[in-house]
Structure formats: C-alpha cells, structure tokens
Amino acid sequence: MGNLLRVLNDKGPVPKVDFYVDFESAEPTDAEKEVYSKVSEILTDAPRILEELRSYKGAGESIREAISNPQSSEHQEKAWQMVCPLVQQLKSFYEYALSLEKAVCDILVILCLPTMAAIEHLEKQQAITKQLAHILDFTLAFDDLKMGNPQIQNDFSYYRRTLNRRKMEDLTSGVASSSDQAFDLPDDMANRMSLFYANPTPILHGLAGATSQLLKENSEITLDLMTDCLCTTASVCRVINENAEYKTRFQSEETVIFTLRVMVGAIILYDHLHPVGAFAKRAPIDMKASIKIIKEHPSCADGLINALKYNTKHFNDEATPRATKTLLST
Numbered sequence: 001m002g003n004l005l006r007v008l009n010d011k012g013p014v015p016k017v018d019f020y021v022d023f024e025s026a027e028p029t030d031a032e033k034e035v036y037s038k039v040s041e042i043l044t045d046a047p048r049i050l051e052e053l054r055s056y057k058g059a060g061e062s063i064r065e066a067i068s069n070p071q072s073s074e075h076q077e078k079a080w081q082m083v084c085p086l087v088q089q090l091k092s093f094y095e096y097a098l099s100l101e102k103a104v105c106d107i108l109v110i111l112c113l114p115t116m117a118a119i120e121h122l123e124k125q126q127a128i129t130k131q132l133a134h135i136l137d138f139t140l141a142f143d144d145l146k147m148g149n150p151q152i153q154n155d156f157s158y159y160r161r162t163l164n165r166r167k168m169e170d171l172t173s174g175v176a177s178s179s180d181q182a183f184d185l186p187d188d189m190a191n192r193m194s195l196f197y198a199n200p201t202p203i204l205h206g207l208a209g210a211t212s213q214l215l216k217e218n219s220e221i222t223l224d225l226m227t228d229c230l231c232t233t234a235s236v237c238r239v240i241n242e243n244a245e246y247k248t249r250f251q252s253e254e255t256v257i258f259t260l261r262v263m264v265g266a267i268i269l270y271d272h273l274h275p276v277g278a279f280a281k282r283a284p285i286d287m288k289a290s291i292k293i294i295k296e297h298p299s300c301a302d303g304l305i306n307a308l309k310y311n312t313k314h315f316n317d318e319a320t321p322r323a324t325k326t327l328l329s330t
C-alpha cells in the first residue's frame with residue numbers, strides 16, 4: 001500500500017505526507033468491509049445520476065408557453081405533464097445526496113477515530129479513503145452541473161406554484177385531479193428540496209452540514225480530527241501528482257485529473273468546516289503548491305481554480321494572503 005514517510009510540516013502540527021494511496025484498486029481490509037460494502041452500493045449509482053443531470057433539459061419552453069397563455073388549459077396541462085416527471089427526477093437526485101451524506105459520515109467515523117493519526121488512517125484504510133475520494137469527486141461534478149443549469153430551479157419553482165394552484169382548484173370544485181394524486185410531494189419534502197436546489201453547491205452544502213452534525217453527535221470525533229483527515233487527503237493527492245514515481249503507478253491518465261479534483265474537494269470541505277479556513281497563512285494546507293499543480297493541467301485548471309475561488313467560504317477573508325488571491329486570479 002505504499003511506505004509512509006513522515007516529515008513535520010513547518011506550517012503547524014499537522015504532518016506533511018509522502019505516501020501513495022491506490023485510488024484505482026485499493027481493496028478493503030476486514031475492518032473496512034462493512035462500511036465499504038454499504039458505500040460501494042451507493043456509489044454504483046453515481047455515474048447514472050451525473051449522466052441524468054448532464055442531460056437534464058427541463059421544461060422551459062412548455063412553462064413559458066403556459067405562462068404566456070394563462071387561460072389555455074391545453075398549455076397549462078402540457079407544462080404540468082412535462083414538469084412532473086422532471087420533479088420526480090429531481091427528487092431522486094435529492095435522495096441520492098442524502099445517501100451520500102450518510103456515507104461520508106460512516107467513512108469519517110472510521111478515518112477520524114483518535115486511535116491513530118490521520119496519515120496512518122489514510123495509508124492503512126485505503127479502500128474507504130478511495131470511497132471518500134469518489135464522493136468528493138462526485139460532489140464537485142454534480143454541483144458544477146447544477147450551477148450551470150438554471151432550468152432546474154425554474155422547473156421546481158413552477159411545479160410548486162402550479163401544484164398549490166391546482167390544489168386550490170380541486171378544493172373549489174370538490175374533485176381531485178388524478179394527475180395531481182399521481183405525483184404530489186409532501187410539503188416537508190418539497191421544502192427541503194427547495195432549500196437544496198436554491199443552494200449554488202447543494203451537495204457540498206449538505207456534506208458540510210452532515211459532518212457538522214456528526215461532530216455534535218459523536219463525542220469521539222473532534223473538529224481537529226476531521227479537518228486533519230481532510231487536509232491530509234488533500235496533501236496526499238497533491239504529493240501523488242508531484243511525485244513522478246507515484247504517477248507512473250496510475251493505470252489511466254484520468255486518475256491524474258481525479259486526484260486533482262479530490263484534492264480540491266477536500267480543500268473546499270475543509271474550508272467550510274474549519275472556523276479559520278484553508279487559506280489562512282497558518283493553515284496546514286500548502287495552497288500555493290496545490291494551485292501550482294492544478295495549473296500544470298490546462299484541461300481541468302479553469303474549473304478547479306474557479307471552484308477554489310467561488311465554492312469556498314473563506315477565500316475573500318482578509319486573512320487570505322494577497323499572494324494566494326493573486327495566484328488564483330492569474
């Protein structure tokens with residue numbers, strides 16, 4: 001699984017790392033198998049979810065026609081019949097996001113136990129480290145696709161407005177529409193979904209909330225342990241990309257981009273959880289080196305740089321060094 005070389009990090013108490021994580025082929029140890037099996041089942045659906053989101057076109061044209069022709073029952077019904085299956089799809093995305101929140105917490109409960117340091121956890125428990133990496137990679141991909149598709153929020157808003165109107169019409173007429181009964185989100189679910197899709201980075205926001213709740217519920221897991229795990233994950237990904245010998249172990253060039261995305265995902269989640277954030281001068285993440293390694297890969301650099309600038313919580317803080325802001329803006 002690779003040899004662990006520890007070197008004290010001159011930025012703070014979190015050690016610098018230099019070891020290889022097999023993100024392509026790591027297999028679970030006996031201690032990991034239970035969680036690994038559960039999370040693997042969830043991750044099986046990740047490619048399908050991303051493909052469905054990528055191909056999501058929305059009901060924009062039908063909705064515009066319905067709004068432009070408020071007295072036309074034909075246009076109203078056409079828009080309604082178009083939007084209902086789309087909202088069902090949005091519901092499945094939301095439910096999948098909830099399953100990821102549970103999966104991340106299950107993984108972190110193991111990787112953040114105080115029985116050993118974060119670097120030891122990540123080297124000895126590489127299979128679930130790989131799964132955490134896949135969730136972070138999925139998070140960046142999903143949130144990026146969602147941000148680029150405003151039709152999602154438009155569809156859901158239209159659905160809620162129209163459903164409320166149709167319910168009022170049903171009450172007035174005393175006859176419930178069969179099409180409304182076929183798909184009617186409970187109010188609490190609709191409210192949660194509305195908040196979810198209103199967020200520019202909904203899965204990242206959900207993961208930050210779920211991990212914060214984990215800290216409240218599990219006295220063994222502390223904020224320091226969790227942020228150590230995330231910054232070590234980011235450092236592992238950076239070091240693997242800086243080390244030519246490590247990179248030769250990759251079976252696919254796509255794994256290089258994968259590790260860069262995981263590095264950025266770990267930094268962003270760290271930044272949302274840590275009260276000072278990832279950009280402060282004394283933060284244990286080598287931000288300059290991380291940005292440098294990203295810029296060496298033009299095919300993904302713009303997207304990952306933008307994620308660090310716009311999806312983090314503390315980038316615009318006064319404590320962020322001017323040099324770091326300049327590096328991310330050039």
